[in-house]
Amino acid sequence: MKADTASEPSPLAATGLTRTYRGGKGVFDITLKLAAGEVMGLMGPNGSGKTTLLHMLATAATPTAGQVRWFGNTNPRDPSVRRRLGVMLDQPAHFDKMTGYQNAWFFAHQFGLSDQLARDRLDELFRWSGLWDAREQLVGEYSLGMKRKLNLLEALVHRPSILLLDEPTLALDYRAELDLIERLQLLSLTGTAVVLATNDVHLAERLCDHVIFLHDGRLIREGHVPELLTEVAGSKEVQLQVTSPIALESLRALPAVQAANVEGDTVHIILARGANPAQVLAVLNGTADMVSNMRVRRPNLGDVFLKLTGVALPAVDR
């Protein structure tokens, strides 16, 4: 974790943060702290509470219990707090009957930017994001990826001290994803604290200093990325694409199998250090024709999560 500056309290700190919904779902008792320039990843499967937590950190939702401090200020409605936040929510909501540039101009001015400053920064961001040619197009005609890029540049335009981004690479092409990673790395170096809610393990490993794993609304593990990866160091992940269900229990009974789970038509298996993937195929003897594809790869943060919970993180289209 990067150190706080002496002059200012931590950009973001939450204690006992809880938000409950009817039916018992929600986020429960989350405590976290973010230093200036730190990039924190919130990871967990769908419904684990990432978005709810991000909404509370972004002042978009009120906690049922607990407290968030933004630079020491606990009032989420204080405009001075919100002016320092750059938020990209899960839904890229815009005014569809206005152009991309009109939308961005409106949001830039809400954060107090002058006409000249807004124009300079928006021109640069529209070019950077590849939306320059579409700036006069109505947002209603934008694709999902374009809307998310617009959302991203609106979150960046006022140069916030804290960036809160929900699945920022979703629907972005590879080039745009690389540009985003580069930009976020630069912002982090200049002191911007970043919170990313993501299931993109590659993005998290590349960008995050610190990761929080959420499961059923609870924080189940947190730590620095290298430290978390050591938990699965030397092990392997075997991915089997199957055409019909296979008996997971017989796989889990193998001493070499640390965790096994199914996601769609793919079985994810974490093998202990030194284990041979052929052992898996041996268990499937006689049913191996059900396996249409097999892949062995080095473990990542998704495997740490799988090992902790037995649940696989959803795959991200890349």
Add this chain to the structure above:
Amino acid sequence: MLPGTIWQRELVEFAQRRRALVIKLAFPLVFGIPLVIAAPPLYAAVTLTMLIAIIGALGAGAVLSRERLSGLTLRYRTLPVTPGRLLIERLSTSAVIDLMQVMPVLLFVALRHPSEFAWWPALVLSTAAVLLIGNLMGAVASTLSDSPGEVMLYVFIPLLPLLYLSGVFTPLTQPALLVVSRLLPFSYLHESLLGALGGQPNLLPWETMLGGFGFLVGAAGLTGRLGRRVLESD
């Protein structure tokens, strides 16, 4: 035009919805002109009061429920603007747009009955008050359901009894009901329309003007207070 403020954004979006713009401006004229020309003042006043109340309430309800569904309301919560200020700017702009929509009909009333000019200030003020209150009713109704259709229902459920209690449908004779009608903004609009159309209202122009002004100020205050309730309810 590049919108830098909430009211500018409302105007830009309104101006860029060309088909809606034409329908919005033509609709009151289609109803209003035949009524003002041919109907007895009482019936014309009843219909125009209902029309103005509905225009205010339905517009805001539909727009805000659509914004809630699209996630825009959630985005508003992250802006460095207080919910009260945001709602006042939004609803007052929406009410001004609604006023522009009904203004041609009001002008037509004035042209047809120029001798009733004493009622014009009261008519404009009470129309503005009813439009702002209608917008506020729609905004509150939009928090009750995710479905725009249901939101319309929640607007109509209180609106029709309130119009009745305002003495719009039948003249009220019981003293208690008369007192109740004076506590509702629709009665002042109805009275001012009756007066401007050459009918026989129960109030004097200055009384109606005072009522309209009071409700306009009250509605603005209430809008500010309800900002958090409307924009932060899930």
